[in-house]
Amino acid sequence: MEERPVDEFDYGRAVYEPLTQSVRQLIDATIRTEVGEDTVAKVQALVDEGARLLSERLVPESFGVQYTRDGRGMPWGNAIIGLRNPIAPPLVIERNRDGSVWCDVELGAAYEGPPGCLHGGISALILDQLLGATAHRPAQPAFTGTLTVRYQRPTRLGRVHGEARVVRHDGVKTYAVGHLENGEGIMVVAEGVFVRPAGRA
Ligand SMILES: CCCCCCCC/C=C\CCCCCCCC(=O)SCCNC(=O)CCNC(=O)[C@H](O)C(C)(C)COP(=O)(O)OP(=O)(O)OC[C@H]1O[C@@H](n2cnc3c(N)ncnc32)[C@H](O)[C@@H]1OP(=O)(O)O
Structure with missing residues (x-):
C-alpha cells in the first residue's frame, strides 16, 4: 500500500x-x-x-x-x-480550557431565510454543531438526542458569534446550552441533550 x-x-x-x-x-x-x-x-x-x-x-x-x-x-x-x-x-470552532466552545462566522446570501436574515435551520445547524462539539469527549462520541431552539429575534445576515457549554452530565447523557449573538444582542438560544450511544465507550 x-x-x-x-x-x-x-x-x-x-x-x-x-x-x-x-x-x-x-x-x-x-x-x-x-x-x-x-x-x-x-x-x-x-x-x-x-x-x-x-x-x-x-x-x-x-x-x-x-x-x-x-x-x-x-x-x-x-x-x-x-x-x-x-x-x-x-464554521471554525474554538475550544476554551474549560471545554466550552465558541465561533465567529460570516454568513452571507447562501444562508438566507427571511429576507436579509439567517435561515432558522442554519441557526439550528450551527448550534447543533457547537453544542455537540462541547458535549463530545475524546473516544466518547455523543449524538444529538434532542435539540431545542428558541428564536428570540430575527438574525441579520453577516457576522455571527456563537458559544456553547456543558451544564451537566447524567450517565450517557450530556446537557449543553448555547446561543448565537451579533451586534444587536442574543438572537437564538438552544439547549440540547447529547447521548452516548449504547455499546460505545
Ligand atoms: C456524532 C458522533 C460522532 C463522533 C465522531 C467524532 C468527531 C467529533 C468531533 C466533534 C464533535 C462533533 C459534534 C457533532 C455535532 C452534530 C451532531 C449530530 O448532528 S448527530 C446526528 C443527529 N442525531 C442522530 O442521528 C441520533 C439518532 N438517535 C440515535 O442514534 C439514538 O436514538 C441515540 C444514540 C440518541 C440513543 O439511543 P440509545 O439506544 O443509545 O439510548 P437509549 O438506551 O434509548 O437511552 C439512553 C438514555 O438517553 C435518553 N435518550 C435517548 N434518546 C434520547 C433523545 N433523542 N433525546 C433525549 N434523551 C434521549 C434515554 O431516555 C435514556 O436516558 P436514561 O438513561 O433512561 O435516563
Missing part, C-alpha cells in the same frame, strides 16, 4: 481549500448575479466542465471522517465545518 505522508492534513488543505473557497464565491455569485443569459449559459458550461473533471475520480460515497496516519481527523465533508464542503461557511 502507498505510504501516506505525515503532513497529509496540510497537503490536503493546501490542495482542496482554495477550490472550496472558489466554489463558495461561485455560490454567492450564482445567487446574486444580474448578468445576461449568454453569460449565465457560458458559466454553466464552465461549471459543468469543472464537475466533469472532478468526477473522473471520486470516493464511492460521502467523505466521512478520514484520518491522517498520526490520527488527525478530517471531517472535510461535514455540512457546517467541512473544509471541502462549499455549502459549509465553514
Whole structure:
C-alpha cells in the first residue's frame, strides 16, 4: 500500500481549500448575479466542465471522517465545518480550557431565510454543531438526542458569534446550552441533550 505522508492534513488543505473557497464565491455569485443569459449559459458550461473533471475520480460515497496516519481527523465533508464542503461557511470552532466552545462566522446570501436574515435551520445547524462539539469527549462520541431552539429575534445576515457549554452530565447523557449573538444582542438560544450511544465507550 502507498505510504501516506505525515503532513497529509496540510497537503490536503493546501490542495482542496482554495477550490472550496472558489466554489463558495461561485455560490454567492450564482445567487446574486444580474448578468445576461449568454453569460449565465457560458458559466454553466464552465461549471459543468469543472464537475466533469472532478468526477473522473471520486470516493464511492460521502467523505466521512478520514484520518491522517498520526490520527488527525478530517471531517472535510461535514455540512457546517467541512473544509471541502462549499455549502459549509465553514464554521471554525474554538475550544476554551474549560471545554466550552465558541465561533465567529460570516454568513452571507447562501444562508438566507427571511429576507436579509439567517435561515432558522442554519441557526439550528450551527448550534447543533457547537453544542455537540462541547458535549463530545475524546473516544466518547455523543449524538444529538434532542435539540431545542428558541428564536428570540430575527438574525441579520453577516457576522455571527456563537458559544456553547456543558451544564451537566447524567450517565450517557450530556446537557449543553448555547446561543448565537451579533451586534444587536442574543438572537437564538438552544439547549440540547447529547447521548452516548449504547455499546460505545
Ligand atoms: C456524532 C458522533 C460522532 C463522533 C465522531 C467524532 C468527531 C467529533 C468531533 C466533534 C464533535 C462533533 C459534534 C457533532 C455535532 C452534530 C451532531 C449530530 O448532528 S448527530 C446526528 C443527529 N442525531 C442522530 O442521528 C441520533 C439518532 N438517535 C440515535 O442514534 C439514538 O436514538 C441515540 C444514540 C440518541 C440513543 O439511543 P440509545 O439506544 O443509545 O439510548 P437509549 O438506551 O434509548 O437511552 C439512553 C438514555 O438517553 C435518553 N435518550 C435517548 N434518546 C434520547 C433523545 N433523542 N433525546 C433525549 N434523551 C434521549 C434515554 O431516555 C435514556 O436516558 P436514561 O438513561 O433512561 O435516563
